[in-house]
Structures are given as C-alpha cells and as structure tokens.
Amino acid sequence: MIHYRFILLLFTLLLLQGCGGGGGGGGDTATTSTQQGTIHFLTPASVTVNENTVFVITLRTDSQTATTFQIVSGTDQQFFNVDSTTGKLSFLQAPDFETPGDSNGDNTYEVTLEATNANGVSAQQTLSVTVRNIDDTPPVFRTLSNISITENRVVVTTVQTEDESSVTYTLAGDDAGALTIDQKSGKLKFKTAPNFESAVDTNRDNVYQITITASDTEGNQADMDMNITVTDIDESAANDTDDDYIPDNIELLIGSDLNDPDMDGNGVEDGLDTAGSHGDTFFDKLWHIRSLGTATNRSGVETIVGNDLDVLPLMHQYLGYNKGENIIVQVVDNGIDSDHEDLEENMDLTRSYNGLQIGDPIGRDSHGTMVTGIIAAQAFNGKGVRGVAPFAKIAGSNWLRQSGQSIAELEKVWLTGEGANEIAVSNNSWGIYFDTDTDYENIMAQGAATLRGGKGRLYVFAAGNDRDINGDANLQYSLSNRYAIAVAALKHDNTHAEYSTPGSNLLVSAYSGNYYDDSPTIGTTTIMGNSNHVGTVQTQTTWSEDTQENYTFVMNGTSAAAPMVSASIALVLEACPALTWRDVRYLIAKHAKQVDTANPTWHQNAAGLWHSTDYGFGLINPKGMIEECTAGYTLLSAEVNTAVSKDFNLLIPDDNTPYAFDLNVTDQMTIEWVEVTIDNDNRNASDYRITLSSAQGTQTTLIKEGSQSPSWWMDGGFRFGSAAFIGEESIGTWHVTLTDRIGNNTGTLKRIAIKIYGHR
Amino acid sequence: MQTQRFIMLSVLLLGALPGYIIASPAHTEMGTYKRVMIMERGTERPFYFKETDEYNESAAPHALQRKRFNLYSAQMLEAKRGLLIRFKKSAKVDIGAFEANYGLKLREKLKSGYYIFDNLSAYSDVELIHTIMKNERKNISTVKPNWPKQNQPR
Secondary structure, eight states, X not given: OHHHHHHHHHHHHHHHXXXXXXXXXXXXXXXXXXXXXXXXXXXXSEEEEETTOOEEEEOOBSOSSOEEEEEEEOTTGGGEEEOTTTOXXXXXXXOOTTSOOSTTSSSEEEEEEEEEETTSOEEEEEEEEEEEOOOOSOOEEOSOSEEEEETTOOEEEEOOEEOSSOXXXXXXXXTGGGEEEOTTTOEEEESSOOOGGGOOSTTSSSEEEEEEEEEETTSOEEEEEEEEEEEOOOOOOOSOTTOSSSOHHHHHHHTOOTTOSOTTOSSXXXXXXXXXXXXXXXXXXXXXXXXXXXXXXXXXXXOOTTOSXXXXXXXXXXXXOGGGSOOEEEEESSOOOTTOTTTGGGBOTTSOEETTEESOOOOSOSHHHHHHHHHHOOSSSSSSOOOSSTTOEEEEEOTTSTTOOOXXXXXXXXXXXXXXXXXXXXXXXXXXXXXOOOHHHHHHHHHHHHTGGGTOOEEEEEOOSOGGGTOOGGGBTTTSSTTEEEEEEEOTTSSBOTTXXXXXXXXXXXXXXXXXXXXXXXXXXXXXTOSOOSSOTTTOOSOTTOTTOOEEEEEOSHHHHHHHHHHHHHHHHHHOTTOOHHHHHHHHHHHOBOOOTTOTTOEEOTTSOEEBTTTBTOBOOHHHHHHHHTSSOOOOOOEEEEEEEEEXXXXXXXXXXXEEEEEEEOOOOEEEEEEEEEEEOOTTGGGEEEEEEOTTSOEEEEEOTTOOOOTTXXXXXXXEEEOXXXXXXXXXXXXXXXXXXXXXXXXXXXXXXXXXXXXX | OHHHHHHHHHHHHHHHSTTOOOOSOSEEEETTEEEEXXXXXXXXXXXXXXXXXXXXEOSSTTOOEEOSBOEEEGGGGGOOOOEEEEEOTXXXXXXXXXXXXXXXXXXXXXXXXXXXXXXXXXXXXXXXXXHHHHHOTTTEEEEEEOOOOOOEEO
C-alpha cells in the first residue's frame, strides 16, 4: 500500500513542477488573457450603508496582479476617499441621513472608480452608495425625574420614553437594590413597600436615588437620575370616622376622604363599592366575605345571606394593614403572578423565594395566584377582587413547583429565609393522600418556637380533597401534628364540600364551594389574561365583565378554604399581636361556628366545644377571636406534655367487633392536642375503624375503615392526631377501640401510645 | 437475579465501604411494586416504586391529578441523589468517618436537625440506606433518600 502511495506522490509532484514552469514563462492562458485584455470590478454597482458610518466597501476586481484604485468622477465624488492599494472606499465624513450632502439630496451618492492592474490595464465602475436612516437618537425620557409617593405603596410609576424602536430598562444607583423595574414595560416598583419610619435608602432620608438606563434596539442609551421621595402618612388613625368600611389610615393611604362615606354619591359606602377608582369591581361576587344571596358564578345558584366569614364588621379596623407594619402571610405554592394588577401592591419580594433564591416566586400555574388573591388581593383600588386580609403582605414561594419540593428549600421558606421572623402565617394549599414524613413537623416545631419573636409562625394547610376515596387527614403526618392547622372545605350552604377530606385532626373549616358547575365557588385572582370571560357555561371561567380575564370564579378545593383561614389569622394577629401559635389555635377552636348541626360526626367535649371529623370545630370566626383577644385575654401558660403507652401481643379478630384498650393518664393538664400511636402488623390496616375516648368521655374517630393506604401502614407504629379534646382535662382512663370491619386480613396489636400536649 | 445482585454488591462493597457489607437485597418485590424500607424517626417505613407513576382523577377541578402516596419510578432504585439523615440526640457520630465509611459527602446541615449527604459511592441511594439502617440503627433516627417530595396542589 505504501509503495503505491509513493508512486502517486511522485507523479503529482512532477505535474506541479511542470505547471509552475509554464507560469513563469507567461504560458498560462487564463492569466494572460486578463493581463493583456480586460479587468473587471467584482463589487456591485450599488451598495447601502447605515448613516453615521464612514466605511462603504472594499473594492475588488478579477485581476490576479497588484491593482490600484482611484476615484475618477461622479457627481458626489468629493465625499469619498479610496485607498489606492487596498481598495477600501470610505466617506470622508460620516453621512447624516437627516442632512444629506449628495448633489440631489436623495441620500444616494454617485462616484465612479477606476481600477488598474500591474500591466496597466484598467476598468471603471460607477457606484451608487445609498445612505440608510437608522435610529441614532437615544430614548428620551417622558417621566418626571422627581417623584413623590406615600409610604406603604409598592408601585412608583411606569417609566415612559420616546424612541423609534423598542426600549428596555435597567436600574443602577445608590438605592437601586430597593427597587425593581420591568425591563420591557418600565414599571418601577419597590421590592417591598417603603416605610417612612424605617427608611432603607442609603442615607435614610426617604429619598431613594436611582439611575434608570433606557436602551433601544440600536444600542442608543440614555440615563435619567431619579429621586423618589417617600412621604409620611398618619398610620395610627385606625378608626373609621365616616363608617364606610375603610379605616382612616387606609383612606389616607389611598387618597380618599375619611369624612365622606360615599365619595361618588352613588348610595354605596366607599368600602363596599364596586365602581370608581376605589371600588373592587367584583366585590359583590365574593360571597365568602359578604354573601348577598345572589348568583356569583356560572352555576346560577344563589348564595345564602349570612353564610360568610363575617369579616365585614372587622374591616372598619382590621385589613392586615396593621398601621403600616403589614401582617405578612406566606404562600407556599407553585408560583404567583406577582405582577398581577390586584396583587402587586401587596407582594413582598424581599421575603419571597424563587427556588432557593430571593425574588419573584415565578410560576405559570394559576393555583398559587388564586390562593394569593383569596388572602390579599388589594382592596379599594378600582380593580377586581378583594382578599380577606386585603392589606396584608404576601411572601411567596414556588416550592411546590414540579422541580422543587426539597426539604432544604422548605426549611429556608418555612424557617430560615430572609425576613422569616416577621412572617406570621404560612399558607400551604397542598399535600398528598398518605405520608409519614416527619420532616414537616421538625421544621414547623422550630418555626413555632423561634419565629415571630418566639410567639411562633402559624402553619395552615388544606386538609385534602380525597373524601371520595376514603381519604382521611389523619393519614398525613404533615397534618397530624400539633403545628399544622388542617382546614376543611365548606359549600355555600355550610355543609362540607363533597371532596373535603375528614379527620379527627381537623381544626377548622372555611369556604371553598363545591364545583363551579353546581354551586357557588370562590372568586379570586388568576394569572393575568388567563381566564375566559366569554363562551358557554362549559367554557366560561370568569365573569363577563372581566374582559381582561385577570380573575376567575372557579376556585375551590380545600386549597381555597385554607387561605381564608390564613387571612383570618392575619386579621386576628393584627388585633392581638401578642398571641402565640398555641393561643391562636385555642381561639380558633373556641370561637369556630358549628355548622351542619345534623351531621352525626359532631361531638361536644367536656370543655363544651363541639368537634367534628368533617368540620373540625366549624367555620373560622375571626370576629369572635378578636372580640376575646382584645378583651383582657390571658395567654396560655407554658406547654407541657405527658405520655402513656401499653404493649400488647394480641390478635385482633376479623369479626367486626370493637376491642377496647384502656390507658391510664395520671398527669393533669388542660388538653391542646392528643396523639395516638398504634403498632399493628395487619397487612391491610385500613380494615380498622379506630376510635379514641378521653378520660372525660368524649369520643372521636381516629380513622374509618376503607382508606387506600399502603400495605402494612400501621406496622412499626402509626401516629394519629386529634384536636377534638381541646380544653378538656387529661387525667383519667382513655380508651382506644379497634374494630376490624373488613374481612380477609387480621393483625396483631403490639402497642398503643398516647401523648397529650396542653397546659396547666 | 437478586442473588447475583447480592453477590456483586457484596464484592464491590468490600472495596468501597470498608467494614460494611450489604447483607440482603435492598428492595422487595411486591407484585407490580417494589418496596424499599427507610427509617423515619426510628420507625421503618416503606418507599414504593413502580415502572410508571400512578395517578387518579382528582375531585377538585383545579388539581388535575393526585397521588395517593410517595410513589417513585423504578428507575429511582438506581438513583444517587443523596441521603437525608437525622442522628439520634444521644449519638456521637464522627461525620468524617461516617462519610468515609459510606461514600457520602456532607452537603448541608439543616437547622431542623437533618444532615444532607451527597452520595459519592458506587451504590444507589436505596442500597446505601439499606446498609446504613443495618449498621447504624443505634445512631440514626431517620435515613431516607433526599429526593423531591411529591405534594400536589389541593
């Protein structure tokens, strides 16, 4: 193989040598023809260049010998220069499209060029150079450089510029870190509403100094220094002088008249108005806040007057504003449209998380945006809906997103994140049918012990939508601990929603509606432009008047009920900030309203409180809680606990017979929470119905038979929680009863343990 | 098949995890599921695996799907995403030695008491958990994969 390659190489070299010799002797036909006869320009006869640039084109010919170039004529030849050697043609001065210099003023310059090769053969070409207009003007700001806004407002302005192309905006300057600007729209906002009394600008003078840079697509830039002066308002005036459901300090905030209850004279108090610059357009549809007995969604079913959260009387004084130190509620969900027109004023992006990073809790799923609107869609802004605590702030997290849900991230969100101490409530409208994860309560325990200055954060959860498959909130460790406030869902008629998961660990209920086709559901915010205001009853998801499609009436699930409880707690903590997490739970239990009294799951405990595995203690009642906590309420004494257990080795027969086991509690305390751990090796532990009777004779069902749980789920010990005994005394004999109500499997009871938390 | 796997892992472990041998297969076949035991606050709990995730229609219209419990793809049996461990308060564990013994690298200690370890060993997370549960029962209250949870909107 090598031998053949050598021969081929030698032959090729001989050929090349022959060619080279021919060139040197002038024998190459093609080259000779050019040298002796013609030379041709290879550049086009016309070119277009941008204004404000000197270079035009580099001239080329087909000559293979050295070529020289010169300008020989042309009506506009005086404007050009050509490098005789390189052929680089340039304007002597960069042309300006707006002031053309060519002879006829049409921005097309004529010049004739000549190329000459080494043999003296030459050619000429006339070139038309057209100058193109470009945007060479930097954007011109049309926004004032000195802006004054009242404190406690997030939105500063929308920066506007004039330019021939689109403009993007960036921020710099001493105080840029406190603000954010939308690159495209120019909307300038504080990351969190500024507080005059605790300014965070560099020199603490409440004048935030920033530089806004506007850049157009041609690269032209303009800077504008802006001073944003934050002015003081009187936040202490929490009365409602004109009795219009807008407290005086909020009237000052929004610029309305605190002495005129009906500014537009339409016969509706300003705080209830749905029209004008301070009305909430769809307020009359928010039956959970004020039920008017009208149809509020496409079902056409009317709500029932009186079946609401009864928060309207509180709105004379409590809206989450808290004299400018807004109550902060965290929404842990799959993302929030934080630029939503009805939410943006209440977003606290300095306490929000996008994954592990501080910032916008982005997410294109509407669930988190719906939840957030129920809590804190802002009131009195001429837009959409209203939250139950419409001046609370929202710290968002998109932990629930598909790529999220790590325990490290949840700890940051729930416990250790930026500004965590001031977040009063975490709303968690999520969960799973069955879990034995203790991670959640380990983190919540820390939050309850340390956050809010040691008074503890409240962790509110949706109880679940699994009633149809015999779900039980007690199958979730995330809910069967004393830190989680598990919330059931009510329909407009004060009965439980068809899907609402029951459980002895339920603490309270709130509204969600059933399904939007059959009865009233909840009106709230959704991702801007994401709903449907037209179409048939099958397709419409928002009111016909919502032409921008920024709202929806379809929200339901215990996901809708939980934020009502979170917001209610925010109102209570505004009224009574000294309450600990345990006091809040106690007041919830004590004041919740019993609903659906015919429901057989209600049991009155020895403290006089009614509890139901369908409803907890009933409908959340923030008004009742506030009435008590503002009237000389004494905080609960320190938490104590006691535990008792008994070992067994006893086969529970598969005979539908109740087997009761006694455990004697000798420690006296007032009960706040009870846990029962049962170790049984039945492969299908869901065969059991298990009840617990207290020392004072109150009974609750810890689990009903028939859940769809994993095999052997009670083997090794499974913990149940119960709120049913709040206020009772612990001492005495407790009874745990197991009944195997489904055939085929049996199990051996190995251990029962009871742990009681309370105070003395 | 499981026996072969056991022998192979045991041989490999002799080199990679000094002093420790995986004593039995890490997972149990349960019909269409595979089950792995983890430890949660001192109690053994099952982790389930299936070839495909199982979903049901939800009662709530906005929650399009729901899961009944944490159910992972069978591919996760081979995953090496790391472990979540909580040591007993009474345990005096030399973290450096623990890392060396099991091919782990401490990534973060959480305020809630968890240690998050990266799995740098030749073994999957569930295999390591199986071994650690066997060898470290007196020191550990929780050991489980540090995998994303599977909660859903309600």
